[in-house]
Amino acid sequence: MRAAGKKGEKAGLAEKLAELYVLLMLGIFPLYARYGFLCDIAASFGIEWKGYYFDILSAKFGFFWKLTLLFLLLTVGALLYRRTGGKAADGAGQLPKSGKAAGASKTGVLPRCRAFWERLSGTDRFFAAFLLIHLLSMALSGYPYETWWGSLGRNMGVLMWLLLFGAYCMLTRLYRFRRWHLSVFLASMLLLELWGMTDFFHRDLFGFFREVEDWGAQQTFASSIGNINSYTALTGFAFSLSAVLFILESDWRARLLPFLGTAIGAAATIMGMSDNAVLSMGTALAAIPLLLLRTRDELRRYLLVLAVFFAAMRLSGWVTTLGLYLQAQEGDMGLLLRIGRTALSGYLAGGLLLLSLGLSAMEHFRGGDGQRTADKGDPLLRLLRRMLWVLLLIGPAAVIFVLWDANRGGHPALWAPYRGFLIFNRSWGTGRGLAWSMALDYFFREMPLWQKLLGYGPETYYIITMDHFRALMNAYGYGMFDNAHNEYLNLLLTVGLSGMLSYLGMLLCTIRQLLRNRAAASRAAAIALCAYSVQALVNFAVPFVLPLVLLVSWICLRAREG
Structure with a gap:
């Protein structure tokens, strides 16, 4: 059987629906919100929308689940019509076979089940297990409505994962990869990031804050x-995707939009002032040379990406010293902006730019084409990789030492300026220390074994904390927590150890599949998904970021080299 999307194969209706769904999700969904003029139009028809920043979560969740459900129903209808006699592409839309199952003709229940199992990828199996655990956890929770909708959390309930699983099946079986679809996503993200940068300067272009009296909300909301x-979880993902595409694309025209995405994405993420950007951007910039760089041309462009990153950091930090009316306030601006206020980031940007230009000049005068790889004897690339592996071994040890010395050592004055980042207690990370301690305390001390395996119920962290830790939260000045502010810890508590491990397995299998594909888009998605997965250690999943991250990763599974 032939999988949809092969060269020369005609697309049927189901394949076209998958492409249209991708375009709507990647082009419209990131920018969708209930703008003021939409609220006014709705009011003229007697529909009351509060709009603006008051209902971004519900508005985007509604857009996602309604659009995804509609396209899944239309796709199923198209496939049923094809199966019952409608004319369509020869073999298009049928599930591809792989491995031993290819060409196998087996009868009987057990051989067919075995053949079906062999056809599934690792991502298929882990995702199916993750969804099954969600259903079991919901059935055992005693909160069917809350766990179905995720209404007491961030709407990442059973419905969300059912729809994501349906979208995954549709895209990995029917979608025909188009490189320009990624360009649509990058262009949409550029608009989103430019909007977010205007919020940093308190421009409020669309009047989203005109009914917001809480100063704290204005300081911590963007785009x-x-x-x-x-916001920075999504912009960090887009930055990572753009950076790798810029480095790996062979055609200079295909590198233009990714370069803009790298430069503007770096500035927008830094101006977002959230320290999860340190994890996401740091992961991407560290993983690129370790996993991807093969030629001197790629190395030169990687150095240029680093120069752009530090230049964006320096420019953003410099702006905060001008006395303008900005979101950034002393104590709230984040680590990257703080570093950007020093001259170090500027020196690094200049030095890296000179290195990139020097490498280009050296290749030009030597008459090299810049395409010799480390495997073919390029000593520079071999040396770089060895140095990076040494840093990879030394770096974690240095981090552990600094954390130990800051929390248990005898040099409190040395680390005092960075106590908000290095000193771990219940106030660390804007209450993350408290959220994590409550989660771990309840998991190890209160949960029976079956709940440790299947969890309390999807999106029930709010119920746990309000039932068991209300006094503790009040003592620390927090009225409520609806999420553990750590995706994996939140899953551990709500869908248990089995659910968390299934989710990790799904992510790791997806990254492995993407890295095995030599196409630039696939490898870019792998690094971007790594970046998102690492920052998820201090962040939470929401229905307008995680679906975009997963959808981009899934369509890039369909990319082919060349």
């Missing part, structure tokens, strides 16, 4: 995403 933690 069409809202909360800066979610």
Whole structure:
């Protein structure tokens, strides 16, 4: 059987529906919100929308689940019509076979089940297990409505994962990869990031804050995403994707939009002032040379990406010293902006730019084409990789030492300026220390074994904390927590150890599949997904960031080299 999307194969209706769904999700969904003029139009028809930043979560969740459900129903209808006699592409839309199952003709229940199992990828199996655990956890929770909708959390309930699983099946079986679809996503993200940068300067272009009296909300909300933690999670993903595409694309025209995405994405993420950006951007910039660089041309462009990153950091930090009316305030601006206020980031940007230009000049005068790889004897690339592996071994040890010395050592004055980042207690990370301690305390001390395996119920962290830790939260000045502010810890508590491990397995298998594909888009998605997965250690999943991250990763599974 032939999988949809092969060269020369005609697309049927189901394949076209998958492409249209991708375009709507990647082009419209990031920017969707209930703008003021939409609220006014709705009011003229007697529909009351509060709009603006008050309902970004519900508005985007509604857009996602309604659009995804509609396209899944239309796709199923198209496939049923094809199966019952409608004319369509020869073999298009049928599930591809792989491995031993290819060409196998087996009868009987057990052989067919075995053949079906062999056809599934690792991502298929882990995702199916993750969804099954969600259903079991919901059935055992005693909160069917809350766990179905995720209404007491961030709407990442059973419905969300059912729809994501349906979208995954549709895209990995029917979608025909188009490189320009990624360009649509990058262009949409550029608009979103430019909007977020205007919020940094308190421009409020669309009047989203005109009914917001809470100063804290204005300081921590940006663009069409809202909360800066979610905003920088998405912009960090887009930055990582753009950077790798710029480095790996062979055609200079294909590198133009990714370069803009790298430069503007770096500035927008830094101006987002959330420290999860340190994890996401740091992961991407560290993983690129370790996993991807093969030629001197790629190394030269990687050095240029680093120069752009530090230049964006320096420019953003410099702006905060001008006395302008900005979101950034002393104590709230984040680590990257703080570093950007020093001259170090500027020197690094200049030095890296000179290195990139020097490498280009050296290749030009030597008459090299810049395409010799480390495997073919390039000593520079071999040396770089060895140095990076040494740093990879030394770096974690240095981090552990600094954390130990800051928390248990005898040099409190040395680390005092960075106590907000290095000193771990219940106030660390804007209450993350408290949220994590409550989660771990309840998991190890209160949960029976079956709940440790299957969890309390999807999106029930709010119920746990309000039932068991209300006095503790009040003592620390927090009225409520609806999420553990750590995706994996939140899953551990709500869908248990089995659910968390299934989710990790799904992510790791997706990254492995993407890295095995030599196409630039696939490898870019792998690094971007790594970046998102690492920052998820201090962040939470929301229905307008995680679906975009997963959808981009899934369509890039369909990319082919060349």
